[in-house]
Amino acid sequence: MKREKLSLKEIDLKDERFRISYFFSLDKLAASIKEVGLLNPPLVTQREGRFILVSGWKRVMACLSLSFSPIPVLVIPGKGELETFLLAFYENLAAREFSLIEKAEILARLKKFGEDEKRIVRQYLPLLDIPQTLFHFDSYLAFFRFESELKKIIHRRNFPFPLAKLFTEFSSSERKQILPLVSGLSQNKVTEFVESLKEVSRRDGHPVRKILASGEIKDILGSPRLSSFQRAEKIRLVLKKKRYPTLSSWEKSFDSLRKKLRWPREIALNPSPFFEEKRLSVTFNFESQQEFRASLLRLEELASRREFSELFKFK
Amino acid sequence: MSGTEYFPQKIFIEKGSLNFPLTRRILKNASRVPVEVINHPQDLIEEIKEARDEPSEEKKYLLLTRQKGKFIKPCPCTPHYLGCNYYIINLNLNCPLSCSYCVLQQYLANPMITVHVNIEDLWRELDNFLEKKGKKAIRIGTGELADSLAIDHLTENSSDLISYFKGKENALLELKTKTVNIKNILKAEPAQNVVIAWSLSSSRIADREEKGAPAVEQRINAARRVSEKGFWVAFHFDPIIRYPGWEKDYEEVVKSLLKAVDPARISWISLGSLRFVPVLKTIILARFPKTKLVYDEFVKGKDGKLRYFRPLRLELYKKIVGFIKKWGGQKIRLYLCMENDDIWRDVIGWVPRGKESLERYLALPLGSSRKE
Numbered sequence: 033m034k035r036e037k038l039s040l041k042e043i044d045l046k047d048e049r050f051r052i053s054y055f056f057s058l059d060k061l062a063a064s065i066k067e068v069g070l071l072n073p074p075l076v077t078q079r080e081g082r083f084i085l086v087s088g089w090k091r092v093m094a095c096l097s098l099s100f101s102p103i104p105v106l107v108i109p110g111k112g113e114l115e116t117f118l119l120a121f122y123e124n125l126a127a128r129e130f131s132l133i134e135k136a137e138i139l140a141r142l143k144k145f146g147e148d149e150k151r152i153v154r155q156y157l158p159l160l161d162i163p164q165t166l167f168h169f170d171s172y173l174a175f176f177r178f179e180s181e182l183k184k185i186i187h188r189r190n191f192p193f194p195l196a197k198l199f200t201e202f203s204s205s206e207r208k209q210i211l212p213l214v215s216g217l218s219q220n221k222v223t224e225f226v227e228s229l230k231e232v233s234r235r236d237g238h239p240v241r242k243i244l245a246s247g248e249i250k251d252i253l254g255s256p257r258l259s260s261f262q263r264a265e266k267i268r269l270v271l272k273k274k275r276y277p278t279l280s281s282w283e284k285s286f287d288s289l290r291k292k293l294r295w296p297r298e299i300a301l302n303p304s305p306f307f308e309e310k311r312l313s314v315t316f317n318f319e320s321q322q323e324f325r326a327s328l329l330r331l332e333e334l335a336s337r338r339e340f341s342e343l344f345k346f347k
Numbered sequence: 348m349s350g351t352e353y354f355p356q357k358i359f360i361e362k363g364s365l366n367f368p369l370t371r372r373i374l375k376n377a378s379r380v381p382v383e384v385i386n387h388p389q390d391l392i393e394e395i396k397e398a399r400d401e402p403s404e405e406k407k408y409l410l411l412t413r414q415k416g417k418f419i420k421p422c423p424c425t426p427h428y429l430g431c432n433y434y435i436i437n438l439n440l441n442c443p444l445s446c447s448y449c450v451l452q453q454y455l456a457n458p459m460i461t462v463h464v465n466i467e468d469l470w471r472e473l474d475n476f477l478e479k480k481g482k483k484a485i486r487i488g489t490g491e492l493a494d495s496l497a498i499d500h501l502t503e504n505s506s507d508l509i510s511y512f513k514g515k516e517n518a519l520l521e522l523k524t525k526t527v528n529i530k531n532i533l534k535a536e537p538a539q540n541v542v543i544a545w546s547l548s549s550s551r552i553a554d555r556e557e558k559g560a561p562a563v564e565q566r567i568n569a570a571r572r573v574s575e576k577g578f579w580v581a582f583h584f585d586p587i588i589r590y591p592g593w594e595k596d597y598e599e600v601v602k603s604l605l606k607a608v609d610p611a612r613i614s615w616i617s618l619g620s621l622r623f624v625p626v627l628k629t630i631i632l633a634r635f636p637k638t639k640l641v642y643d644e645f646v647k648g649k650d651g652k653l654r655y656f657r658p659l660r661l662e663l664y665k666k667i668v669g670f671i672k673k674w675g676g677q678k679i680r681l682y683l684c685m686e687n688d689d690i691w692r693d694v695i696g697w698v699p700r701g702k703e704s705l706e707r708y709l710a711l712p713l714g715s716s717r718k719e
Contacts, residue, residue, distance in 0.1 A: 153397050235642035276644050279656050306646035310689050
């Protein structure tokens with residue numbers, strides 16, 4: 033490899049054939065370059081008389097943001113596409129962790145540049161900490177085909193494999209419909225939202241569009257008083273109710289009964305998780321004998337009410 | 348399979364497993380099947396695990412190897428729920444059927460249909476095991492990590508097992524199957540401590556979710572023939588699966604079962620509703636994308652497995668127990684598989700005090716009530 037200095041204009045940045053990283057923040061790297069310059073030269077190669085970038089997109093973008101030019105580069109002599117890409121891959125592999133979307137980009141390029149599928153599964157998946165199965169390989173190729181906006185969210189919010197996999201269950205147009213609805217939710221809630229939507233859709237044989245246009249959800253989406261986060265939360269709960277109708281009705285009845293009994297907040301009354309057992313539990317905190325007695329008296333008073341026996345109907 | 352006998356496309360034999368009598372017997376019974384001797388079965392297993400179309404890929408081949416660990420293990424059951432102190436003999440692994448819900452898809456590290464050919468080691472291990480157990484009644488079977496009879500036309504293991512257990516007073520052998528591969532059973536002399544058991548579902552579930560398995564009516568007919576031959580029979584409604592109209596379908600199965608098979612010859616009927624570890628859901632959907640069975644109301648139990656929400660399970664069990672009683676099975680011993688005290692109390696009316704109490708309930712009929 034030959035070390036050279038190239039002005040940024042000499043590098044054709046529109047050619048992204050070897051690029052695997054898209055969503056990064058430049059601030060820290062730009063600050064570093066500003067202070068000490070570019071210490072680690074990016075890799076470039078020549079194609080049809082042009083220099084194209086093989087590795088070091090973040091560094092070059094940071095230089096571009098600082099108008100820092102010319103820059104030192106290492107020029108890879110004429111090699112095939114796969115061989116050139118592998119240089120970039122191994123350079124990065126040693127230096128950092130890849131995100132899920134970057135792994136998808138890598139695997140898609142290995143396939144595109146003609147690497148044998150079996151070799152990819154056996155040799156590259158373990159290097160990327162991915163289980164060695166075609167199921168996983170296929171899933172990552174599906175992530176590669178995701179819309180840019182979804183890739184960005186998966187990358188930035190560090191979505192795990194199972195959550196990204198959930199999005200493969202939807203068509204591109206469905207994903208475009210879902211994404212704005214879930215973008216403000218926490219990761220667990222995104223999972224619950226998307227999983228419920230998928231499962232209700234599969235169970236009932238209804239397309240996503242039809243579910244999202246159904247009465248209750250339509251009203252939520254059309255309500256001008258709700259913020260996008262509030263909308264997402266309300267839709268998530270509606271979907272949960274559709275997905276688990278019996279469990280939701282038990283939870284609702286239990287809550288109603290708690291309210292009917294005017295159960296005090298400082299004494300927690302809970303069924304077993306998912307009502308798996310008939311037992312109920314009561315917990316409260318106390319600092320003195322007096323507080324303890326007060327809670328017991330309160331409980332005794334609650335137990336004497338007629339409605340109290342209704343707690344045991346959750347069998 | 349659907350009533351036809353399974354033959355693999357190829358038999359792989361691990362080099363060290365060539366000279367066993369069971370290997371020779373299988374090769375004789377599958378004389379037309381190509382054979383390849385391999386040094387490292389693990390390489391082949393890994394290759395099959397990598398394949399995109401795993402469900403059919405893994406069923407194409409039969410692997411003959413040796414059991415290098417123990418043949419006999421306690422049934423793994425599940426934590427926090429009532430177990431039945433069952434023991435399993437890992438003679439074969441996996442089966443040629445492709446049931447969408449099968450736990451083996453996730454449970455077994457080796458997805459190939461595998462026969463452990465060093466059966467002589469099993470007899471030695473069983474001798475020691477039974478000696479250690481002394482007079483304690485035990486139930487043991489080959490149908491947990493395999494179907495006991497699905498490849499019996501190749502292995503003829505059922506004949507050897509029945510011969511071995513005959514006269515072993517405190518041991519009860521269960522051979523559990525979904526198939527109608529009963530040729531060797533019908534040739535064998537019935538033993539009072541051997542139970543031939545069938546897994547049953549509704550016809551709709553058998554049709555949609557149990558690819559390759561014989562129809563429920565065929566299974567019942569096979570059970571009738573085995574029972575008439577003089578063997579005890581048992582049935583496992585496991586997994587019971589809900590769908591619109593399940594009540595009618597399950598009642599039909601119970602009705603035809605109890606019409607065909609004399610209830611007095613039924614050792615027990617077990618009930619277990621569909622349950623699975625969360626990762627199995629992903630596997631089921633990847634391999635059987637059209638199935639809808641995972642979309643019902645499953646919640647996480649104390650053991651981390653997904654089960655139907657308790658009132659739904661209770662309804663399943665109560666109704667099926669009702670059907671069994673309605674159609675003549677009032678005296679049949681019933682038990683629940685991997686259920687909690689509350690469900691036992693509500694469905695069966697009592698709760699076993701620990702695993703051994705349930706074992707006694709199921710195995711003690713080895714005594715007087717079982718004798719003809």
